[in-house]
Amino acid sequence: MLKWFVDLGASVMLPMIIFIFALALGTKWKDAVHAGLMVGIGFVGLNLVIELLTTSLGPAAQSMVDHFGFDLQTIDVGWPAAAAISYGTALGSLAVPIGIGVNLLLIIAGLTKTVNVDIWNYWHVAFTGSLVYAITDDFALGLFTMAVHVLVILLLGDLLAPDIQKYFGFSQLTFPHAASAPSYFLAKPLNAVFDRIPRFNQWKADPEAIQKRFGMLGDSAVLGLVLGFIIGLLAAYSIEEAMQLAIQTAAVLFLMPKMVSLLMEGLNPISEAAGTMMRKKFPDRDLYIGMDSALAAGHPAVLSASLLLIPITLFLAVVLPGNRVLPFGDLATLPFLICLMVPVFKGNLIRTLIAATIYIGAGLYIATWIAPLFTEMAMAADFDMGDNASISALVDGAVWTTIVFAGLGKLLSWYGISLIGLSALGGLIYINKFKNRGEKT
Numbered sequence: 001m002l003k004w005f006v007d008l009g010a011s012v013m014l015p016m017i018i019f020i021f022a023l024a025l026g027t028k029w030k031d032a033v034h035a036g037l038m039v040g041i042g043f044v045g046l047n048l049v050i051e052l053l054t055t056s057l058g059p060a061a062q063s064m065v066d067h068f069g070f071d072l073q074t075i076d077v078g079w080p081a082a083a084a085i086s087y088g089t090a091l092g093s094l095a096v097p098i099g100i101g102v103n104l105l106l107i108i109a110g111l112t113k114t115v116n117v118d119i120w121n122y123w124h125v126a127f128t129g130s131l132v133y134a135i136t137d138d139f140a141l142g143l144f145t146m147a148v149h150v151l152v153i154l155l156l157g158d159l160l161a162p163d164i165q166k167y168f169g170f171s172q173l174t175f176p177h178a179a180s181a182p183s184y185f186l187a188k189p190l191n192a193v194f195d196r197i198p199r200f201n202q203w204k205a206d207p208e209a210i211q212k213r214f215g216m217l218g219d220s221a222v223l224g225l226v227l228g229f230i231i232g233l234l235a236a237y238s239i240e241e242a243m244q245l246a247i248q249t250a251a252v253l254f255l256m257p258k259m260v261s262l263l264m265e266g267l268n269p270i271s272e273a274a275g276t277m278m279r280k281k282f283p284d285r286d287l288y289i290g291m292d293s294a295l296a297a298g299h300p301a302v303l304s305a306s307l308l309l310i311p312i313t314l315f316l317a318v319v320l321p322g323n324r325v326l327p328f329g330d331l332a333t334l335p336f337l338i339c340l341m342v343p344v345f346k347g348n349l350i351r352t353l354i355a356a357t358i359y360i361g362a363g364l365y366i367a368t369w370i371a372p373l374f375t376e377m378a379m380a381a382d383f384d385m386g387d388n389a390s391i392s393a394l395v396d397g398a399v400w401t402t403i404v405f406a407g408l409g410k411l412l413s414w415y416g417i418s419l420i421g422l423s424a425l426g427g428l429i430y431i432n433k434f435k436n437r438g439e440k441t
């Protein structure tokens with residue numbers, strides 16, 4: 001039954017969960033149906049736009065690889081393959097009940113404000129659990145790793161929420177997304193460094209400032225047009241093909257925010273109902289609805305930075321000594337890796353690009369390190385690797401939490417994963433039991 005539910009996919013699971021959640025919050029049937037339907041339609045719209053981005057930029061990326069003669073031994077098969085591999089293992093199939101169970105326990109105990117309805121994306125938890133299982137051959141440790149990873153993403157969700165709500169304007173929402181949230185914690189210290197660099201700290205490069213300075217060229221759709229055309233030229237496309245890619249890229253940058261606003265139409269009444277209920281039952285607690293970071297990935301500043309990051313990522317893959325991963329499948333998924341840097345930098349494109357370049361550069365080494373384990377997981381899940389002897393993925397292979405779990409699991413086994421769990425639990429206790437109390441006194 002559970003496998004059937006997961007196999008429905010996020011676009012069906014999410015409206016059903018939102019509908020049930022709305023009823024539990026005391027929303028009328030009619031409003032609950034409308035909310036679930038709008039969320040479902042918005043999510044389908046988001047996926048259609050993301051698919052347009054993938055199908056247009058995917059061939060362009062492949063053409064760039066062929067044109068410049070890149071020769072790397074490990075292929076990035078992309079997040080859809082990573083998700084299928086993660087849920088395809090015996091251990092990974094248990095990620096959803098573990099995720100829901102841990103989340104409920106923490107909410108009851110008052111140790112998290114995040115109610116994670118983004119259940120399908122527990123595949124990220126399945127990914128780390130399966131990695132540790134592949135390293136240690138300890139099934140119980142793999143299960144424990146998944147539970148600990150849930151603690152980590154709920155901690156990230158609680159910490160992210162204020163910046164998310166302030167910049168994106170998403171009331172009572174957060175993104176406990178295991179591929180997106182980790183970049184936030186590189187952005188925070190880097191932003192503090194950027195603020196201390198004379199002159200650089202005065203550069204305004206958010207979409208509004210760019211549009212004000214460059215006029216029409218600063219418009220997100222026009223910027224997408226220009227960037228798409230440049231990527232087409234780098235891919236050795238003909239002028240006609242480059243122009244088609246340019247229009248498709250412009251369409252993505254224009255349509256993505258529209259789909260996000262449609263999805264928010266369904267989420268807003270749920271957020272309000274959740275806030276009202278929590279204020280009645282728990283006067284001193286807030287509640288955040290944990291959602292897919294696709295809502296943040298559709299922001300113009302995120303998409304603009306991600307398009308510029310595609311050639312940078314390919315360049316890094318070639319010039320970084322020791323890297324063996326050829327970015328391919330996840331090039332169009334770069335917005336998900338860096339989207340939660342943007343609120344920290346308040347949309348500053350220059351800061352985002354510098355931070356993202358550092359992040360992806362380090363991530364390529366992580367993806368290279370886990371490639372043998374990733375390949376072993378794929379074989380265990382009977383994944384068709386084609387002619388590839390070695391595979392990896394940027395999502396989640398380039399995420400720093402992956403090497404923390406896999407590294408400590410390999411070096412210290414149960415002690416290493418327990419250390420992560422105790423650190424995450426300590427963080428949840430501090431911010432939910434002490435920090436807010438201190439701020440109110």
